[in-house]
Amino acid sequence: MKPLGPIPAGFAMIDGQLAIGGRKSRDLVAEAGSTPLFVYSAERIRRRVGELLHALPPSVALHYAVKANPYMPVLQLMSELVDGFDIASAGELGLAMAAGVDPARISFAGPGKRTAELEAAIAAGVTLNLESEGEAVRALEAGDRLGITPRLAIRVNPPFDLKGSGMKMGGGAKPFGVDAECVPAMARAVISSGAEWRGFHIFAGSQALSADAIIDAQAQALALAGDLAEQTGVALPHCNLGGGFGIPYFPGDEPIDLVKIGEALSTALEQRAEVLQNTQFCVELGRYLVGEAGVYLTEIVDRKRSHEELFLVVDGGLHHQLAASGNFGTVVRRNYPVAIASRMDEAADEVASVVGCLCTPLDRLAEKGQFPRADVGDLVAVFCAGAYGASASPAQFLGHGPAKEMLV
Amino acid sequence: MKPLGPIPAGFAMIDGQLAIGGRKSRDLVAEAGSTPLFVYSAERIRRRVGELLHALPPSVALHYAVKANPYMPVLQLMSELVDGFDIASAGELGLAMAAGVDPARISFAGPGKRTAELEAAIAAGVTLNLESEGEAVRALEAGDRLGITPRLAIRVNPPFDLKGSGMKMGGGAKPFGVDAECVPAMARAVISSGAEWRGFHIFAGSQALSADAIIDAQAQALALAGDLAEQTGVALPHCNLGGGFGIPYFPGDEPIDLVKIGEALSTALEQRAEVLQNTQFCVELGRYLVGEAGVYLTEIVDRKRSHEELFLVVDGGLHHQLAASGNFGTVVRRNYPVAIASRMDEAADEVASVVGCLCTPLDRLAEKGQFPRADVGDLVAVFCAGAYGASASPAQFLGHGPAKEMLV
Numbered sequence: 001m002k003p004l005g006p007i008p009a010g011f012a013m014i015d016g017q018l019a020i021g022g023r024k025s026r027d028l029v030a031e032a033g034s035t036p037l038f039v040y041s042a043e044r045i046r047r048r049v050g051e052l053l054h055a056l057p058p059s060v061a062l063h064y065a066v067k068a069n070p071y072m073p074v075l076q077l078m079s080e081l082v083d084g085f086d087i088a089s090a091g092e093l094g095l096a097m098a099a100g101v102d103p104a105r106i107s108f109a110g111p112g113k114r115t116a117e118l119e120a121a122i123a124a125g126v127t128l129n130l131e132s133e134g135e136a137v138r139a140l141e142a143g144d145r146l147g148i149t150p151r152l153a154i155r156v157n158p159p160f161d162l163k164g165s166g167m168k169m170g171g172g173a174k175p176f177g178v179d180a181e182c183v184p185a186m187a188r189a190v191i192s193s194g195a196e197w198r199g200f201h202i203f204a205g206s207q208a209l210s211a212d213a214i215i216d217a218q219a220q221a222l223a224l225a226g227d228l229a230e231q232t233g234v235a236l237p238h239c240n241l242g243g244g245f246g247i248p249y250f251p252g253d254e255p256i257d258l259v260k261i262g263e264a265l266s267t268a269l270e271q272r273a274e275v276l277q278n279t280q281f282c283v284e285l286g287r288y289l290v291g292e293a294g295v296y297l298t299e300i301v302d303r304k305r306s307h308e309e310l311f312l313v314v315d316g317g318l319h320h321q322l323a324a325s326g327n328f329g330t331v332v333r334r335n336y337p338v339a340i341a342s343r344m345d346e347a348a349d350e351v352a353s354v355v356g357c358l359c360t361p362l363d364r365l366a367e368k369g370q371f372p373r374a375d376v377g378d379l380v381a382v383f384c385a386g387a388y389g390a391s392a393s394p395a396q397f398l399g400h401g402p403a404k405e406m407l408v
Numbered sequence: 409m410k411p412l413g414p415i416p417a418g419f420a421m422i423d424g425q426l427a428i429g430g431r432k433s434r435d436l437v438a439e440a441g442s443t444p445l446f447v448y449s450a451e452r453i454r455r456r457v458g459e460l461l462h463a464l465p466p467s468v469a470l471h472y473a474v475k476a477n478p479y480m481p482v483l484q485l486m487s488e489l490v491d492g493f494d495i496a497s498a499g500e501l502g503l504a505m506a507a508g509v510d511p512a513r514i515s516f517a518g519p520g521k522r523t524a525e526l527e528a529a530i531a532a533g534v535t536l537n538l539e540s541e542g543e544a545v546r547a548l549e550a551g552d553r554l555g556i557t558p559r560l561a562i563r564v565n566p567p568f569d570l571k572g573s574g575m576k577m578g579g580g581a582k583p584f585g586v587d588a589e590c591v592p593a594m595a596r597a598v599i600s601s602g603a604e605w606r607g608f609h610i611f612a613g614s615q616a617l618s619a620d621a622i623i624d625a626q627a628q629a630l631a632l633a634g635d636l637a638e639q640t641g642v643a644l645p646h647c648n649l650g651g652g653f654g655i656p657y658f659p660g661d662e663p664i665d666l667v668k669i670g671e672a673l674s675t676a677l678e679q680r681a682e683v684l685q686n687t688q689f690c691v692e693l694g695r696y697l698v699g700e701a702g703v704y705l706t707e708i709v710d711r712k713r714s715h716e717e718l719f720l721v722v723d724g725g726l727h728h729q730l731a732a733s734g735n736f737g738t739v740v741r742r743n744y745p746v747a748i749a750s751r752m753d754e755a756a757d758e759v760a761s762v763v764g765c766l767c768t769p770l771d772r773l774a775e776k777g778q779f780p781r782a783d784v785g786d787l788v789a790v791f792c793a794g795a796y797g798a799s800a801s802p803a804q805f806l807g808h809g810p811a812k813e814m815l816v
Binding site (some may be wrong): 032063066067070087088089091092093094109110112114115131132133134135157176200300303304306308311313315317322327329331355358361362392393394395396398399400403 | 474500502541580581584709716717721725739766767768797800801802806
């Protein structure tokens with residue numbers, strides 16, 4: 001037997017079924033028409049944003065990283081809730097604009113921006129987080145061609161990363177951003193070019209569950225922003241302090257202590273350098289805003305034993321849940337939180353592996369987990385499916401196509 | 409510096425550029441309109457099929473596993489070259505039929521077949537490789553509902569896997585197929601139900617580079633098929649001996665010895681059991697037929713240094729090349745064969761990492777490889793891109809969308 005990840009707190013049960021947004025799983029599936037189905041809870045997203053607004057200093061803006069979940073109704077909801085959007089491609093620019101987001105609230109980071117993407121962003125009035133000196137040249141040239149003043153920030157490759165404490169010298173070679181020591185000269189060049197100067201984007205890592213690590217990274221980002229602004233010789237208009245707030249996926253994971261992070265950030269901001277006094281700060285979050293709000297529902301199509309191991313074969317799989325299958329950015333496979341959505345009130349008295357419908361041994365959604373006895377037709381829920389699920393999985397693999405999605 | 413994988417033999421160079429199908433990379437990109445671009449060589453696919461037809465015993469049929477590359481022009485070409493198609497979903501059934509493949513030549517394996525998929529396959533006249541007793545019941549019921557006699561084979565979970573020798577007792581619990589010891593009774597039940605009996609599908613593994621391991625697995629599959637057919641008490645009409653022929657991806661990998669495999673299979677077939685005398689055998693290959701015929705071309709959009717590491721940032725990435733980035737089924741990341749397609753005649757005199765345009769450190773196509781000096785606008789080629797590339801990668805990730813594809 002292997003442990004399952006922790007189910008996010010706050011999901012209700014109605015008539016023995018997992019309820020999302022106050023509605024039973026089977027009713028949601030009936031409305032969607034079929035499984036597999038991603039269900040995102042608007043109420044959970046709102047609640048999470050409320051927790052952040054409560055915990056973080058009021059002066060700090062909240063940005064949403066579209067890459068975490070670009071489903072249009074989620075973007076539309078988010079546009080009412082957050083201050084800014086961060087995009088990573090012209091495709092995401094199109095999605096954000098289709099969701100009605102004012103381009104002035106959008107910033108664009110990403111190491112391989114094509115010239116056509118730079119032009120589209122400049123034409124729309126989006127802030128570009130420049131990833132290199134070469135990209136700065138191309139952006140300025142694009143602005144000239146278009147006759148539009150580009151809005152430019154610099155993404156800084158910081159000399160620290162987001163881990164525990166004591167990482168100040170841990171920075172290394174990265175494809176992202178500009179090495180910190182090169183930033184002041186580049187910032188001066190951007191400013192003197194006549195571009196609209198938008199400041200720094202400092203991103204040190206993602207998916208951290210240690211409040212202390214996040215506090216440390218934010219403090220270092222703040223100090224670095226002050227140093228670089230001072231060396232640049234110009235007050236800093238904006239500073240994106242990055243994100244990195246993680247969610248619990250695996251056995252033993254605990255939620256981050258948001259209040260502690262907010263208090264520390266408040267203190268750090270009070271002590272910030274003079275050159276940062278009028279800076280507009282933001283944090284940029286994706287997974288933390290939407291990850292726990294999503295559930296992936298998939299139906300059991302076969303129940304079979306092989307050499308004493310019990311398999312529940314579902315109609316979904318890694319083509320929608322690559323990370324949950326353990327095949328995306330993880331070395332050792334561990335179980336996500338998984339449950340039998342149609343039998344939430346029954347005792348977990350058998351051990352089964354939940355496998356997807358793909359013809360590959362990689363397609364496992366839960367390995368030797370303890371579940372109530374489930375049969376063909378039962379629904380399996382994979383939790384923490386709101387971020388990097390539908391859009392970060394190979395939906396066309398083996399011809400199955402994408403899952404349905406629903407915001408409730 | 410880290411070594412790069414071996415470039416498949418036989419690619420030509422014209423005017424210093426990588427040529428595919430006799431055409432220069434830049435001309436192919438110009439015709440496609442943009443990068444990233446998958447180019448598949450019809451001539452390489454034909455040559456590979458020719459090698460197989462020459463090496464394998466004439467009585468053994470050749471099947472193509474659609475999952476390896478479902479690009480329509482590839483399917484259409486393949487339908488002229490091979491005897492049968494193996495599909496893994498109703499989606500792939502639709503593709504194969506759209507390519508003009510006679511459903512009588514198609515078989516359908518996959519552990520999570522939905523009832524609607526079983527019905528579509530039975531209606532079309534496709535052979536179902538049954539994965540469990542439950543699926544057999546559902547298939548027979550579907551045939552009754554439709555008034556059509558289903559064509560049924562059993563996928564056997566063999567008590568061995570495809571590795572080196574001496575694996576006879578190495579079989580284990582798997583979500584695929586029916587444990588060998590349960591097969592004879594199930595086969596008798598299927599036959600007595602009035603279904604059209606199609607035989608066994610025995611698949612022991614994939615991507616093996618040892619001829620001896622493949623020879624051993626084929627011999628064991630043949631012996632198992634004989635035992636199971638004898639226990640069933642009926643001569644075996646068909647037997648799919650599986651695939652598993654690997655291609656070299658990584659430094660040190662060598663091509664398999666196809667002639668040796670063919671000779672051993674010929675000998676094994678001569679010595680096969682009486683109950684298999686009239687059996688039609690086939691091997692089912694995907695990657696081996698198309699993998700080395702494909703090249704992924706992507707353009708360099710930035711060249712940057714960070715702390716003494718040189719990065720070539722391209723407009724493609726793991727959203728088309730998940731396996732090449734080291735994030736699909738591999739534990740330790742190693743480099744695929746990668747080259748600067750627009751500078752094939754220049755000396756490799758600098759070390760660079762080729763990274764994709766996605767905003768994640770997972771997006772590396774080559775780590776610290778030795779290349780000619782390349783700049784913005786140069787083309788990078790990732791080889792061995794013909795199988796499990798376009799269709800087995802998260803194309804929607806970060807909003808970039810799928811790559812173009814082309815058969816030349």
